[in-house]
Amino acid sequence: MKDFMMIFIGADYQELGLSPEELQTRMGKWFAWGGKMEAAGILKGGEALVSEAKCVSGPNRTVTDGPYTESKEIIGGYYTVSAKDMDAVVEIAQDFPDYDLGGTVEIREIMVFDR
Amino acid sequence: MIKEQELDHLFRHQYGKMVSILTRIFGLSHIETIEDAVQDTFLNASLKWRKEIPENPEAWLTKAAKNRAIDLLRKIKTEHSRILNLSTGPSSIAFNQLFLEHEIEDSQLRMIFTACHPKLKPQDQIAFALKTIAGFSGKEIASALLLKESTVKKRLARARKTIKEKNLVFQLPKDKTFADRLHRVHEVIYLIFNEGFHSNQKEFLIRKDLCGEAIRLSKLILKKESYRTGSGYALFALLCFHASRLESKISEKGKIIDLKNQNRTLWFKPLIQLGKHALSKSEAYPEVSSYYFEAAIAQEHLDAKTFEETDWKKILVLYQNLNLLQETPFTSLNLAIVLLQLNENKKAIKILNSINPKDLEQRSYLYYGSKAEYHKNINEIPEAINCIEMALSMVNNAFEKKYFEEKKSMLKNKQSS
Numbered sequence: 001m002k003d004f005m006m007i008f009i010g011a012d013y014q015e016l017g018l019s020p021e022e023l024q025t026r027m028g029k030w031f032a033w034g035g036k037m038e039a040a041g042i043l044k045g046g047e048a049l050v051s052e053a054k055c056v057s058g059p060n061r062t063v064t065d066g067p068y069t070e071s072k073e074i075i076g077g078y079y080t081v082s083a084k085d086m087d088a089v090v091e092i093a094q095d096f097p098d099y100d101l102g103g104t105v106e107i108r109e110i111m112v113f114d115r
Numbered sequence: 116m117i118k119e120q121e122l123d124h125l126f127r128h129q130y131g132k133m134v135s136i137l138t139r140i141f142g143l144s145h146i147e148t149i150e151d152a153v154q155d156t157f158l159n160a161s162l163k164w165r166k167e168i169p170e171n172p173e174a175w176l177t178k179a180a181k182n183r184a185i186d187l188l189r190k191i192k193t194e195h196s197r198i199l200n201l202s203t204g205p206s207s208i209a210f211n212q213l214f215l216e217h218e219i220e221d222s223q224l225r226m227i228f229t230a231c232h233p234k235l236k237p238q239d240q241i242a243f244a245l246k247t248i249a250g251f252s253g254k255e256i257a258s259a260l261l262l263k264e265s266t267v268k269k270r271l272a273r274a275r276k277t278i279k280e281k282n283l284v285f286q287l288p289k290d291k292t293f294a295d296r297l298h299r300v301h302e303v304i305y306l307i308f309n310e311g312f313h314s315n316q317k318e319f320l321i322r323k324d325l326c327g328e329a330i331r332l333s334k335l336i337l338k339k340e341s342y343r344t345g346s347g348y349a350l351f352a353l354l355c356f357h358a359s360r361l362e363s364k365i366s367e368k369g370k371i372i373d374l375k376n377q378n379r380t381l382w383f384k385p386l387i388q389l390g391k392h393a394l395s396k397s398e399a400y401p402e403v404s405s406y407y408f409e410a411a412i413a414q415e416h417l418d419a420k421t422f423e424e425t426d427w428k429k430i431l432v433l434y435q436n437l438n439l440l441q442e443t444p445f446t447s448l449n450l451a452i453v454l455l456q457l458n459e460n461k462k463a464i465k466i467l468n469s470i471n472p473k474d475l476e477q478r479s480y481l482y483y484g485s486k487a488e489y490h491k492n493i494n495e496i497p498e499a500i501n502c503i504e505m506a507l508s509m510v511n512n513a514f515e516k517k518y519f520e521e522k523k524s525m526l527k528n529k530q531s532s
Contacts, residue, residue, distance in 0.1 A: 013158055019252030020126035020154075021324070023161040028122070030165035048162040
């Protein structure tokens with residue numbers, strides 16, 4: 001088994017102006033997805049991220065306010081899961097709730113450093 | 116652990132509660148800031164509850180709203196200095212009291228009555244009510260009322276502007292104006308329900324939500340003893356009766372099914388019982404309302420085991436009373452339809468001829484459908500076919516179109532035989 005990170009990009013709820021009802025529905029879908037992964041014993045961790053951001057860049061450590069990209073490119077959170085291979089994670093990512101809102105799941109394998 | 120399904124419409128309902136309470140604290144002029152703040156609370160909850168729903172979700176939200184309110188207060192620097200020290204000290208007692216159940220209800224009532232303020236334009240009242248009391252987004256209101264989203268935004272903005280410019284206060288009307296306002300509140304609830312119940316749109320969920328909200332609001336008004344009236348009970352009964360048929364009104368393919376063809380075993384009995392109870396309560400009050408007769412008619416239909424067993428004579432009397440109280444082209448048309456069912460053709464055509472089909476707007480096809488029925492009853496088949504063709508040229512709903520087409524071919528068979 002290897003570890004992977006699913007990075008959730010786009011579908012910023014604030015930007016989209018979802019109603020309380022819609023927010024609740026969305027939350028329910030995330031809840032169900034998380035529960036499913038947990039029951040399968042593959043979920044290792046994950047967080048949701050606040051959308052306000054600061055960026056530090058360049059030799060002068062220039063600080064700028066986010067959002068530094070278009071809102072559809074903002075990272076909203078991540079999950080780490082353990083799976084056989086990339087294809088298995090692609091399968092897991094089918095249940096990501098926000099594709100219809102323009103969201104994207106980027107899957108990256110977590111590098112293991114040899115001792 | 117709390118399951119997600121148990122939350123029901125928690126966010127939507129809690130939204131209305133919180134906006135109402137905070138408006139009571141900070142004043143109506145700050146409603147836009149308040150709505151944004153409450154929206155933020157839900158945004159937050161929707162992210163935080165992904166992993167785990169708190170043990171007592173409602174308490175979590177209330178606490179978040181309270182904190183949000185304190186933040187707000189610092190930001191707004193309101194003149195309400197008496198509640199400046201909200202988290203501790205003597206004013207915190209008054210502040211916390213506002214979050215008690217009956218005070219929350221009181222705040223919500225204030226919001227409903229504010230939404231129906233005569234200074235607001237009628238069409239703005241409905242949009243404003245759906246937004247602030249029921250937590251619908253602009254997009255949801257647009258889809259529920261068959262409007263453009265930009266139109267809804269305009270209406271909401273105009274309502275907020277009027278509130279500020281006319282300095283409306285967040286209070287329940289007193290004395291003379293009260294009865295008028297309550298009347299309008301009933302009317303707005305009735306309209307919200309009708310949008311959900313009668314519109315021909317496909318989006319079943321949003322329609323169901325509209326009906327549900329209307330019932331919730333009309334129930335909320337009956338909770339307060341001094342607000343109970345015959346009209347209020349009759350309205351609640353009417354909404355229950357209609358809502359009991361909601362599921363049977365839509366086919367699996369999303370088509371609308373008329374009363375005659377509905378599966379009566381699908382009618383939701385507990386709602387019918389609730390409605391009957393309310394209707395009998397309304398009879399204890401001296402005033403009669405159009406809601407009363409409408410509810411009584413609905414009850415007659417619900418009591419008939421089959422369409423053929425419908426007691427048209429009773430329904431006729433009820434329609435006559437309704438028409439006496441409040442004659443509209445729709446009540447007249449319904450009266451004529453009942454007369455046709457009873458084969459009272461002369462009386463029926465007299466009423467039909469008094470209606471201008473244009474006044475029926477998108478439902479004018481029903482006028483021609485009824486006229487066809489009249490001609491068929493007195494054996495004027497070519498005229499009946501003409502009328503069906505008129506109806507067919509106007510009807511949008513596919514199910515009803517099919518109904519008229521079948522009727523037409525039946526008449527053609529009759530003509531050739």
